[in-house]
Amino acid sequence: xxxxxxxxxxxxxxxxxxxxxxxxxxxxxxxxxxxxxxxxxxxxxxxxxxxxxxxxxxxxxxxxxxxxxxxxxxxxxxxxxxxxxxxxxxxxxxxxxxxxxxxxxxxxxxxxxxxxxxxxxxxxxxxxxxxxxxxxxxxxxxxxx
Amino acid sequence: xxxxxxxxxxxxxxxxxxxxxxxxxxxxxxxxxxxxxxxxxxxxxxxxxxxxxxxxxxxxxxxxxxxxxxxxxxxxxxxxxxxxxxxxxxxxxxxxxxxxxxxxxxxxxxxxxxxxx
Numbered sequence: 001x002x003x004x005x006x007x008x009x010x011x012x013x014x015x016x017x018x019x020x021x022x023x024x025x026x027x028x029x030x031x032x033x034x035x036x037x038x039x040x041x042x043x044x045x046x047x048x049x050x051x052x053x054x055x056x057x058x059x060x061x062x063x064x065x066x067x068x069x070x071x072x073x074x075x076x077x078x079x080x081x082x083x084x085x086x087x088x089x090x091x092x093x094x095x096x097x098x099x100x101x102x103x104x105x106x107x108x109x110x111x112x113x114x115x116x117x118x119x120x121x122x123x124x125x126x127x128x129x130x131x132x133x134x135x136x137x138x139x140x141x142x143x144x145x
Numbered sequence: 146x147x148x149x150x151x152x153x154x155x156x157x158x159x160x161x162x163x164x165x166x167x168x169x170x171x172x173x174x175x176x177x178x179x180x181x182x183x184x185x186x187x188x189x190x191x192x193x194x195x196x197x198x199x200x201x202x203x204x205x206x207x208x209x210x211x212x213x214x215x216x217x218x219x220x221x222x223x224x225x226x227x228x229x230x231x232x233x234x235x236x237x238x239x240x241x242x243x244x245x246x247x248x249x250x251x252x253x254x255x256x257x258x259x260x261x262x
Contacts, residue, residue, distance in 0.1 A: 048203075
């Protein structure tokens with residue numbers, strides 16, 4: 001099992017550092033290129049939500065991003081110490097309604113759920129929040145046998 | 146740091162915004178400013194060309210949602226062109242092709258505005 005860790009401040013300018021970290025971790029873990037792209041976007045969305053909502057764009061918060069890979073699964077955990085939130089309170093987006101209301105919140109969470117195989121939220125009130133994103137790694141054809 | 150920039154050119158009454166690089170929550174305000182400037186100048190016929198765009202997140206998609214209503218109310222539109230399969234796939238996941246006309250090339254998108262006249 002391989003693990004890697006990145007710690008950055010809660011600034012949107014760090015999103016590119018986060019994407020580069022995920023890109024190299026996932027590629028090292030043998031994740032297929034199209035799945036790597038999906039994981040990068042899901043992690044970007046999760047971190048953008050944390051920066052904007054958990055830290056309310058306060059730039060000195062901390063994001064700790066850890067990746068873990070086994071032969072069949074690539075997992076990313078993102079920990080923050082900002083305001084906790086209740087994911088079940090965020091409704092599934094209705095794009096037609098969004099269009100009328102010019103609202104875009106919730107699109108990121110929908111993308112995360114669509115692009116990953118599993119998304120979990122863990123909150124220890126007053127201590128930390130953690131988002132866990134995981135993606136199953138397709139077994140290479142030569143081993144599929 | 147993520148590289149993103151835009152350039153704007155005019156073809157007749159149509160304004161074309163070319164996107165280049167990575168459009169995320171950090172760089173989305175650059176594109177927002179482009180829309181604000183065009184709306185201020187009453188330029189409502191807008192083509193956004195994606196051919197040099199490498200990446201988009203929902204923060205980037207949100208920019209299109211934020212200004213489309215005002216632009217359509219002013220008898221204009223935002224038409225999109227030149228998306229890579231990867232970028233198109235994200236638009237598609239969120240149902241954007243129902244709300245925006247998407248063309249293969251910038252020229253086709255510009256032509257669509259001219260035809261309407």
